Amino acid sequence: MDLHEHQSKALFVKHGIPAPMGEVAHTPEEAEAIAAKINGKVVVKAQVLTGGRGKAGGVKVASSPAEAKEKADSIIGMPIKHLTVHKVLVDPASTIVKEIYLGITNDRKVGKPVMIASSEGGMDIEQVAKENPDAVIREHIDPVYGLQGYQITSVANAMNLPKEHWKAFGQIARGLYACYAANDATLAEINPLIINGDNQLVALDGKMSIDDNALFRHPELAAMRDLTVEAEAEAIAREADISYVKLDGQIGCMVNGAGLAMTTMDMTQLYGADKGIGPANFLDIGGGAKADKVAKALNIILSDPNVKSVLINIFGGITRCDEVARGMIEAYNEVKPVVPIVIRLQGTNAKEGREIIQSANIPTLIAAATLTEAAQKAVAAAEGAL
């Protein structure tokens, strides 16, 4: 789960990292009032969970409260990538003398967090890493013992940070790791960390991502989830413990297991790509595939108007296919879908399952034995050929 800039910076400040402390405005009037309180030059920053805000015109400087209102008015409601801006952060403006990059993420290859630092902050850090890899310093952190002082010293040294800033940098680096660890983050990033006009280090911008698996022990973070970024269908799916991601194709997919769900999507693309047909969604229904869950999943898939056919692919391992088939028919009768549905059951009692589907005698319910056959039939159905 990603946090907004203002949420991330508030957590940074709690861990002793200096950051400009502005406030969040949902309306131009609120932005004006915050700017009046700051009583100086401000920056109005779109709070949206995607990169490239600056380029999209989502970050603007204002010299007066009236101007802050005007800028906020132009930013609130604007689209950035596929998201709409609902709120802005109004921060006191800073003079930037130097920009540094400082971040922590997990390095899965070694199973440890890694601190990444560069004296070439502000610019796209990935670009720096590509063009000048020596300018990006990586320091692995032992997850048991945490970030050590000598590691911070060697990072500061490697990035040629003037010694007068080492003490402040040490406090920020330690604070960032403490914040990362305490919140079960998978990313904590200050970009840029600036040296300002008063020769102080300040976290001008911040990003954090929290491990979804750890949210159970951070109810205060779970409550920060921005529900506006989630499509309605995705929210319904999350509530029902179904993993759903909407895509752009025409074949709705319902599968048990994430790997098999991706494989099923791949198969619709393999046989449909030359006809402009592909998967409409990723959907992992999880274990069991009981009637009520199948009905919920079917409703979620059919809420997408692009869906022209549905491919249900269930591997009955522990759950028997005849049980799954009965659940399917129950769900079908409840939802009454108008688009054709191809069902492919494999595993325990697959033959009995297919017979149950066939004997139900529903013309738009089509049984298939193999994944290849199922994908081809779903493509044909989406084309209107079945």
Add this chain to the structure above:
Amino acid sequence: MSILLNKDSRIIVQGITGREGGFHTQQMIAYGSNVVGGVTPGKGGEWAHGVPVYDTVREAVKQAEANATVIFVPPALAAEAILEALDAKIGLIVCITEGIPVRDMMRVYAKLQQSSSRLVGPNCPGLLTPGIGKMGIMPGYIATPGRVGVVSKSGTLTYEVVNALTEAGMGQSTCVGIGGDPVIGTTFVDVLEMFENDPETEMIAMLGEIGGRAEIDAAEYIAKHMTKPVAAFIAGRSAPPNTRMGHAGAIVDGNEGSAEQKIEALRAAGVRVADNPEQIPALLANK
């Protein structure tokens, strides 16, 4: 000899009195696995599914001479369950639990590296050696003894391919689900090395997916060290970049971890890469 699980394995189930743990204990015993006990704190001295329950893994090692454990403990306590097994010097630890915080797993991983134990998982279907037994949740009846080693990041996709192999008359030596989490105990390379050294394995089916670079490492290992034929399938070619697909591991960071990149690396290493998992038996049969 099969890999990992063999006739001398004395298996315990951590979380044996839970719903999942209980159900799969029955399934494992029905398949013929040598389950010698279970562990649930506070229930020591009781019996479950015909085997004794112990309070601690240490006790199970002492009383039942356990040397292998399969963990069905809820995510909040699963990392501790692995640490307990490591502390009791259990040689083979299989963790089925899905949803363990990555921070917990990183701490476990640090301890694991200092031990001589082997961890498979977490967030995996476990192991199955046809005719010997299983540790985990793979359905037993789809497998049959034979010469194909199967290694996979996924659950149901593994069952698909094992089932397809069995239907094509190609049995399996051992099937290993390594799991798709960011931090796992056993990698593709580890299992490929075991299969390469296992006289009962003649060829390998490898099932990967987008995210991370484990399949790239596997390609490098195959090119350098493997003499046995490998067929592979990589799931997620149709997935858009930067979308989380249920598995924590299935995150594509830029081009790193894309399906195309992995397929290319595997092909360059001489691996027969399938467009469709149903092609795997045929790809392996064509010598």
